[in-house]
Every structure is written in structure tokens, then in C-alpha cells.
Amino acid sequence: MDQPIRWRLNGQPARSDAQAQTPLLYVLRNELDQHGPRFGCGLAQCGACTVHVDGRATRSCVTPLTVAQGRDVTTLDGLAARWRQAQGITDPSVLHPVQQAFIDEQAAQCGYCINGWIMTAAALLADKPQASDLELRQGLSGLKCRCGTQVSVLRAVKRAASVMRDVQARAAQVSGRKVRA
Amino acid sequence: MKAAPDAAPGFDRRSFLAAGTGLLVALAVPASAQAEGGDLVGDGQPRDRLDTWLAIDAQGRVLASVGKIDAGLGIPTAFAQIVADELDVAFEQVSIRMGDTATTPDQRGTGSSNGITDGGAALRAAGAQARAFLLACAAERLALPVAQLAVQGGVVRSLADPSRTVSYAELLRGGRFELAYDAKAQPKDPARYRVVGQPLPRSDIPPKVRAEYRFLVDHSLPGMVHARVLRPPTAGARFIGIQALPATPGFIRIVQQGNFVAVVAEREEQAVQAARSVQIAWSAPRLRFAKDYDALYASLRTAPSLSRKVDRSNGDVDAALQAAPRRIEAAYEYPFQSHACMGPACALAQVEAAGVTVWMGGQKPYPLRKTVAELLGRPASEVRVIWLPGPGSYGMNEADDAAVDAVIVAQAVGRPVRLQYARSDATAWDPKGPPGVFRLQGGLDAAGRVVAFDYHSRGYSGRTRPSGTQRYGDTLAAQLIGNGVTKSEDLYQVSAESYRFDHQRVSGELIDWSASLSTGLRTAHLRDPDGMATTFASESFIDELALAAGQDPVAFRLQHLGDARHQAVVRAAAERAQWQPRVGPNPASVAANGSSATLRGRGIAYAPRNGAVVAIVAEVEVERATGQWRATRFVVAHDCGLVINPLSLERVIESNILMSLSRTRHEEVRFDAERVLSVDWQSYPILDMTEVPDRIDVVLVGNQPGRSYGAGEPSTRPVAAALANALFDATGRRLRRVPFTPERLLAALNAQPLAA
Numbered sequence: 001m002d003q004p005i006r007w008r009l010n011g012q013p014a015r016s017d018a019q020a021q022t023p024l025l026y027v028l029r030n031e032l033d034q035h036g037p038r039f040g041c042g043l044a045q046c047g048a049c050t051v052h053v054d055g056r057a058t059r060s061c062v063t064p065l066t067v068a069q070g071r072d073v074t075t076l077d078g079l080a081a082r083w084r085q086a087q088g089i090t091d092p093s094v095l096h097p098v099q100q101a102f103i104d105e106q107a108a109q110c111g112y113c114i115n116g117w118i119m120t121a122a123a124l125l126a127d128k129p130q131a132s133d134l135e136l137r138q139g140l141s142g143l144k145c146r147c148g149t150q151v152s153v154l155r156a157v158k159r160a161a162s163v164m165r166d167v168q169a170r171a172a173q174v175s176g177r178k179v180r181a
Numbered sequence: 182m183k184a185a186p187d188a189a190p191g192f193d194r195r196s197f198l199a200a201g202t203g204l205l206v207a208l209a210v211p212a213s214a215q216a217e218g219g220d221l222v223g224d225g226q227p228r229d230r231l232d233t234w235l236a237i238d239a240q241g242r243v244l245a246s247v248g249k250i251d252a253g254l255g256i257p258t259a260f261a262q263i264v265a266d267e268l269d270v271a272f273e274q275v276s277i278r279m280g281d282t283a284t285t286p287d288q289r290g291t292g293s294s295n296g297i298t299d300g301g302a303a304l305r306a307a308g309a310q311a312r313a314f315l316l317a318c319a320a321e322r323l324a325l326p327v328a329q330l331a332v333q334g335g336v337v338r339s340l341a342d343p344s345r346t347v348s349y350a351e352l353l354r355g356g357r358f359e360l361a362y363d364a365k366a367q368p369k370d371p372a373r374y375r376v377v378g379q380p381l382p383r384s385d386i387p388p389k390v391r392a393e394y395r396f397l398v399d400h401s402l403p404g405m406v407h408a409r410v411l412r413p414p415t416a417g418a419r420f421i422g423i424q425a426l427p428a429t430p431g432f433i434r435i436v437q438q439g440n441f442v443a444v445v446a447e448r449e450e451q452a453v454q455a456a457r458s459v460q461i462a463w464s465a466p467r468l469r470f471a472k473d474y475d476a477l478y479a480s481l482r483t484a485p486s487l488s489r490k491v492d493r494s495n496g497d498v499d500a501a502l503q504a505a506p507r508r509i510e511a512a513y514e515y516p517f518q519s520h521a522c523m524g525p526a527c528a529l530a531q532v533e534a535a536g537v538t539v540w541m542g543g544q545k546p547y548p549l550r551k552t553v554a555e556l557l558g559r560p561a562s563e564v565r566v567i568w569l570p571g572p573g574s575y576g577m578n579e580a581d582d583a584a585v586d587a588v589i590v591a592q593a594v595g596r597p598v599r600l601q602y603a604r605s606d607a608t609a610w611d612p613k614g615p616p617g618v619f620r621l622q623g624g625l626d627a628a629g630r631v632v633a634f635d636y637h638s639r640g641y642s643g644r645t646r647p648s649g650t651q652r653y654g655d656t657l658a659a660q661l662i663g664n665g666v667t668k669s670e671d672l673y674q675v676s677a678e679s680y681r682f683d684h685q686r687v688s689g690e691l692i693d694w695s696a697s698l699s700t701g702l703r704t705a706h707l708r709d710p711d712g713m714a715t716t717f718a719s720e721s722f723i724d725e726l727a728l729a730a731g732q733d734p735v736a737f738r739l740q741h742l743g744d745a746r747h748q749a750v751v752r753a754a755a756e757r758a759q760w761q762p763r764v765g766p767n768p769a770s771v772a773a774n775g776s777s778a779t780l781r782g783r784g785i786a787y788a789p790r791n792g793a794v795v796a797i798v799a800e801v802e803v804e805r806a807t808g809q810w811r812a813t814r815f816v817v818a819h820d821c822g823l824v825i826n827p828l829s830l831e832r833v834i835e836s837n838i839l840m841s842l843s844r845t846r847h848e849e850v851r852f853d854a855e856r857v858l859s860v861d862w863q864s865y866p867i868l869d870m871t872e873v874p875d876r877i878d879v880v881l882v883g884n885q886p887g888r889s890y891g892a893g894e895p896s897t898r899p900v901a902a903a904l905a906n907a908l909f910d911a912t913g914r915r916l917r918r919v920p921f922t923p924e925r926l927l928a929a930l931n932a933q934p935l936a937a
Contacts (some may be wrong), residue, residue, distance in 0.1 A: 020448070039524060040604075041861060
């Protein structure tokens with residue numbers, strides 16, 4: 001028997017005895033009760049299975065379990081809690097700004113693909129909250145939505161970007177004060 | 182079940198009955214639901230029992246049940262608004278249950294955008310009756326005539342003395358009441374709606390963004406095994422034998438009947454592995470498709486037809502065309518398109534002596550129950566079909582086929598089964614929207630006035646595979662196994678605009694396509710069945726006629742449209758788009774012809790659909806050198822009568838536009854003589870974020886008290902035509918074959934002479 005694979009899932013220790021080459025998606029969904037990432041193609045062509053691996057948007061349907069070894073994996077199921085933790089927010093109803101923006105903009109039809117958009121946008125905006133319209137479109141390029149929600153998705157991501165810019169600006173102020181102090 | 186978008190925990194029929202108090206309203210199925218399904222509606226369950234009902238419990242919570250499903254458009258929120266308004270309770274008090282054959286009425290499911298029109302009407306009637314009954318109870322309790330009572334938030338109060346109140350909950354605490362449906366119950370005066378018409382946010386979106394919503398794919402059963410299917414590699418290929426069984430871990434067995442093959446394993450990834458490693462010998466193909474689209478369209482133009490239908494006609498179009506001093510003619514072509522849903526279909530099945538349960542994600546769980554009973558040779562009363570939310574389905578996708586596959590496998594292995602299709606089982610094997618060729622002719626008199634209009638289509642019926650699964654033979658499994666017969670239905674590809682010319686005819690011919698039933702090119706309903714294709718042909722040609730008549734496209738439409746509502750919608754779109762009248766293509770673009778400039782244009786198209794009317798102005802920009810183009814803006818004027826939720830409606834319209842833009846810009850199912858070649862998102866590309874328009878402006882027209890018309894599909898209908906007309910305006914070239922790929926546009930730019 002191989003050694004189990006161990007990693008951190010949404011900030012908690014996780015392990016699996018599945019074969020090393022098992023796609024991470026199936027382990028997350030079928031062993032660890034994660035429901036955000038979904039099977040859409042199994043070919044990394046649609047993004048419905050996206051998770052964060054060490055903060056990077058990653059297609060879990062083609063990511064072998066072994067890649068998770070020792071890494072930090074976040075799913076949509078844990079995105080809000082990790083955001084609150086990082087921001088020191090105690091109110092458990094607060095969502096990640098991208099999630100909240102999808103509600104505010106009503107950016108969903110069936111919602112099957114919504115995980116891919118939210119997780120990809122969250123990683124994108126964490127890197128570059130000042131991204132331009134073109135950069136956002138290119139950053140989200142390749143994700144599929146069959147219902148055709150892309151216009152409202154783009155509105156939601158722009159709304160979230162402005163929230164995240166504010167957060168970044170506040171953080172810069174705080175660290176500036178710390179430096180001065 | 183968390184998936185029921187509004188259901189409160191523990192709040193179901195069982196708890197109502199167990200509580201022994203409350204109000205139940207049993208209803209008959211509305212006549213409109215019966216019309217679509219013909220004799221196949223209903224399953225013999227007594228309708229006067231709990232077939233259709235509305236329940237209010239002693240806490241004042243309302244559970245409404247409806248024989249519809251949510252294909253992703255957010256209809257439960259609209260249903261709850263209707264019920265809340267009719268009962269005068271708070272929106273938050275209402276839960277909606279749908280799609281379970283054991284607990285909800287058989288309204289045949291959802292199709293043809295009939296959720297609000299059928300389901301909403303039934304709920305409105307039930308609500309009105311329940312409210313009347315409760316008011317009568319309150320009148321007795323308060324010793325006041327009903328006319329002196331008002332209701333708000335489920336509390337009845339005296340108009341004269343507002344301190345005298347009694348709540349629905351208090352009225353029901355005394356006992357349990359069961360009412361038979363009363364068709365005479367008077368619904369609320371629409372002028373008094375407080376919840377209907379409000380832009381309430383959808384109740385399912387917060388759980389969807391929090392990963393708390395439960396889709397069909399999230400459902401699991403104790404002891405279940407996982408299955409994948411293996412389809413014949415070429416059209417009609419016959420199963421010969423298994424050359425090598427999988428040696429992969431967890432493999433349980435192969436289930437094979439005729440040309441139906443599935444692998445079963447303990448874990449999901451093991452089923453995938455087993456499906457990849459099993460080696461099967463198949464015969465050579467026994468059917469041949471056309472080798473490409475040129476060959477397909479040629480065959481559609483020349484093949485003998487099964488039947489012909491004149492949809493409408495006036496005057497003598499043949500004589501008028503003959504006599505016309507000027508005649509124009511054009512041919513249009515529309516391809517096979519796939520539902521290509523975000524998730525390939527999934528289904529779960531449990532086949533036991535005590536009963537059979539199927540969990541599926543298709544639009545019509547009710548007829549499927551009879552199919553499963555037929556397949557297993559058991560009475561329908563032993564079969565329960567439960568719809569759970571799948572990915573958006575857009576018509577008859579592969580969901581029903583997956584459900585029956587799961588039943589076949591579950592019966593064979595004697596354990597509960599979760600069957601998940603692979604991407605190719607969806608893209609290559611869903612029933613396709615049918616292709617068609619369209620011949621349009623127009624005749625002008627000496628003064629340049631259009632006097633004759635002739636529309637004729639030839640194509641496959643969009644119901645070669647019926648639009649519900651009425652019988653086992655309708656399913657792909659039956660066709661692969663060869664032990665079931667389907668009953669294909671005729672659906673002529675005719676357009677529906679209200680133009681009036683002195684002489685006109687709209688007609689269609691159908692060509693036999695029954696040989697396709699065991700293949701991935703069998704045809705069935707795809708969002709707004711035939712609507713985008715027929716309107717593409719007709720509304721493109723209207724622009725061609727306007728040009729021939731020397732008129733602006735909007736002015737020409739307004740002059741010839743025969744229905745005032747249709748004119749109003751066209752006018753509304755043109756006004757919002759600040760339409761600049763002109764004859765022929767954008768002169769700036771024509772001037773720039775041959776240079777590397779960006780060409781810009783705008784086009785209009787309109788269509789009615791089952792009472793709804795939509796007009797769309799599309800704006801495009803084209804890179805002259807490459808043929809790359811993008812729709813930059815859409816203006817959509819939309820009249821679907823009374824709007825239940827304008828916010829949800831706007832999102833539904835936007836989504837129709839983008840899906841249709843995708844179909845127009847990218848989509849044709851590829852094939853060769855032996856097989857379907859579109860198997861995934863690379864071989865069947867759809868719209869990308871980089872191609873999305875900058876804005877979509879929606880203008881709601883005709884939103885006033887009265888009836889509502891289905892809004893799930895109408896705004897799909899004019900999109901291809903509006904884009905064709907806009908591209909013509911930008912470039913002076915007309916594209917008459919969908920999709921409008923940059924390659925095709927560039928070829929037209931380089932080959933077609935510039936239109937005058």
C-alpha cells in the first residue's frame with residue numbers, strides 16, 4: 001500500500017488513500033464532500049472543476065492527486081472562510097468579494113459553471129485587482145458557460161475588482177502606518 | 182433536499198400529513214399542459230388526491246408544488262412570487278417543489294418556455310382558491326363579511342378595526358382541510374399585485390455561489406457503483422465482442438445488450454479507467470452520413486421528401502412571381518447544432534423489488550416514468566422519477582438517455598448506480614438541433630413594391646427523436662439495443678413573422694431521417710426549436726427585399742408588418758438603438774473597402790414566438806483584413822406580456838442573446854461520412870469571454886396586467902438574422918450559411934462583389 005497523500009484543504013489537514021494518479025476532482029468530490037468543483041469535460045477545456053493550488057487557479061479534473069501532496073488547496077466551498085480568515089473578518093456571513101458580486105449582479109443561470117468563474121476570477125484579482133477590461137476578458141478566456149451569462153459575469157468580476165482594489169488600498173495604508181510607526 | 186431552491190428543511194408533504202393540520206388544494210392539470218403531450222399525459226394516478234397541490238401549514242408556511250422543472254432560468258423565484266401575491270403572504274414564506282413524480286403534479290415537465298404560462302397559471306388558481314377559503318374562515322371567526330377584510334403577510338384583519346386580526350396559521354391550527362380544485366376561484370386583480378412584477382433576486386444564487394446548492398451530480402446513494410458508457414465508434418457499427426476486459430482496479434463488470442455497452446466500477450475514477458482500457462471489437466459502419474456540409478445541404482435540397490406542408494398562404498404566389506418584372510431569390514443554410522450542456526448528463530438509478538427510483542436532470546421527468554415502467558415491465562406506480570437540477574438543458578438533451586442507461590445498468594448489476602456521461606457522450610451523442618436549407622423568393626412590381634414573398638424550407642424534423650421520452654423506443658439505449666420503436670413526429674421548419682404581402686406562402690418539406698436514430702446526429706428540440714434557423718432565413722431575406730425595394734430595413738418592416746404589437750416592438754428596438762435609416766450597407770464601410778480598416782454595421786431582425794415578440798438590433802465590428810468580427814452591442818425589445826420578475830427576465834434575455842451569438846458565430850456539429858467529429862469543446866467551440874459584447878440593452882414592451890407569454894426562448898430567435906444583417910451593413914457582403922466564422926466572412930469579403 002502506498003503512503004496516503006497529505007495536503008491542506010481549505011486550511012485543514014486532508015488525506016487520501018486513492019491512487020496517486022487519481023484526478024484530484026474525484027477525490028475532492030467523492031471522498032471529501034466538496035461540491036464547488038464540478039465535472040464538465042475531464043479535459044481541462046471548460047474550467048468547471050477549478051480549485052486553487054497554492055493560490056493558483058488549477059483544473060482539478062486533470063490534476064493528479066499526487067500534485068496536491070504538501071500543497072494548500074482551496075475550493076469554492078472554503079473560499080469565503082479563507083477570505084474572512086485572511087482579512088480578519090469575524091462575521092461568518094461575509095463572502096469573498098467575487099462571490100458577493102455574483103449575488104449582487106445575479107450572475108448565474110443554471111450555475112453549473114459558476115465555480116470556474118468565481119475561482120478563476122478570485123485568483124486573477126488577488127494578483128491584479130487593477131486589471132483592465134481586456135485583461136479580465138483574457139484572464140477569463142477559455143472558461144465555458146453554455147447558458148450565456150458572460151456579460152453578467154464580467155459585470156460581477158469588475159464589481160469585485162473594485163472591492164478588492166479598496167481592500168488592497170486599505171492594506172497598503174495600514175502597512176504604511178506600521179512602517180511609519 | 183437542499184437542491185429544492187426554496188425548500189425549508191423538513192418541510193414536505195410528509196410533515197404536513199403527519200402534522201394533521203393544514204390546507205391542501207388538489208388541482209386538475211391545466212388543459213394547456215395536456216395539449217402538448219396529447220394522449221400521453223397522465224399516468225392514471227387519481228388527480229383529485231394529492232396530484233397537484235398547494236399546502237399551508239399551521240405555522241403559515243406555504244409549499245407549492247408544480248409539474249415543471251428549473252432549467253437554470255430561476256423559475257422557482259417567479260413561482261414563489263405568484264403564490265405569495267395570490268395568497269397575500271410574504272415571499273419568504275413560500276417554498277416551491279417541482280419535478281418529483283411522487284409528490285408533484287404531472288404537468289409533463291418543462292418545454293417550449295411553458296413554465297410561467299402553465300405552471301404559473303395553475304399556482305395562481307390554487308392560490309386564489311386557498312385565499313378565498315381562508316378569507317371565508319376568517320369571516321366566520323371574526324364575524325365580519327369577507328368584503329370588510331384585508332390580508333397582508335398571511336394575516337387577515339378587519340378594515341374597520343385593524344386591531345381585530347387572525348392569521349392563516351391561527352385559522353388552520355384547528356384542523357386539517359382538504360379542498361378539491363375549484364376552477365371558479367377568482368384570481369387577484371393584477372392591479373393589486375405587490376410581489377409579482379418586483380425585481381426580486383433569485384433565491385438559488387446565494388447557495389450556488391457558496392457551493393451549498395445541490396445539483397443532480399452531487400446526489401449519492403449508499404452502496405452505489407459508478408458507470409460509464411461506450412458508444413459505437415462509427416455510425417451503426419455493431420458490437421462484435423470484447424477483446425480484453427479491463428485489468429484496472431475496482432472494475433466490476435461490463436453490461437452489454439446489443440450495441441449498448443457500459444462499464445461498471447466501484448469508484449468514479451475507476452469507471453473512467455475501465456472505460457479507457459476495455460477493448461471492444463465493433464463492425465464497420467452500417468450507415469453513412471453525408472461526407473460534409475456541402476454534401477449534406479445538397480442532399481437536403483434534392484432528396485425526395487416525406488411530406489410537405491403549407492403553413493400559410495394568400496393570393497397566388499407562383500403566378501405573382503412569374504408575372505413580377507423583378508424577382509430576387511436567395512438560399513440559406515443552417516447546420517446541426519449540439520445542446521453541448523456544461524456537464525455531460527448524469528443519472529442515478531435504484532432498481533429493487535419494492536420499487537424503482539430514478540434521479541435525472543432532464544426537463545420532462547413525468548413521461549420518463551412510463552418509459553422506465555415499460556422498460557422494466559413493471560407498473561408505473563412502482564416507479565418514481567425525481568428531477569434534480571442539472572446543467573442547463575435547452576431542450577431534449579441527452580439527460581433522458583442517461584436516465585434510461587442508468588436503469589439498464591442498475592438492473593443488471595443489482596446495486597444502485599450513478600452513471601456519468603463523458604464529454605463526448607454529450608457533445609457527440611446528444612440529439613441535435615436539425616439542419617435545414619431555405620429557398621426564399623420575392624417579386625417586385627414595376628414601381629419597386631414587393632408583391633410576392635415565398636418561403637420554402639427542406640430539412641429534418643426536429644422531433645425525429647421526440648421531445649419527451651414517452652416510450653422506451655424513444656431512447657438511445659433502445660435504438661442501440663434494437664428492441665424499441667419510436668414515433669418520430671413532423672416538425673416543419675417554418676417561420677412565424679406577420680408580414681403581409683399581396684401574394685405569399687410559407688411552406689416546408691421534411692426529409693426522412695429515421696435512419697439516424699441510433700447515432701449522434703438524430704435530431705430533437707434545441708432551444709427555440711427551428712426558430713433561429715427559420716428566422717435567419719426569413720429575416721435575412723426581408724433585408725434583401727428591403728434593399729431591392731430601395732427602403733431602409735426598419736421602415737420596410739414597419740410598412741409590411743401585419744400586427745400592431747409586432748410593429749411596436751420593432752419600433753422600440755430601433756428607437757433605443759438610435760437607428761439611422763439608410764438604404765444598403767454602411768457607406769463608411771463601403772468607402773473603406775479593401776483597406777485594413779475596422780468596418781462597423783448594425784442590423785435588425787424580429788420574431789414572434791407563441792405570443793411573445795422580440796426585435797433585436799445588433800452592432801458589429803469587422804476587421805477587414807482577417808474577417809475577425811465581434812458583436813459589440815445588442816438592443817433587445819421584448820414583449821412577453823406581464824413580467825413576473827423583470828430582473829430575472831433581463832438575465833434570461835441576456836443569456837439567450839449570448840448563447841445564440843455563440844451558435845451563430847461558432848457552432849456547427851462536425852462529421853464525416855462515418856462519425857460525428859465534434860466530441861469536446863475544441864471540436865465544438867462556443868463563445869469565449871473575449872468575444873462577448875460590451876453591452877446588451879433590454880427594453881421591456883407590453884409589460885402590463887394580463888397574460889404572460891413564455892420568455893425562456895423568444896430572444897434566441899432573431900439573433901442569427903440580426904447578426905447577418907449587421908455584417909451585411911458593415912461589409913456589403915451577405916452570409917447565408919450559419920455559422921459566420923471569420924474564415925467564411927473573409928472568403929465573402931474576398932470573393933463576393935460588393936453589393937450596390
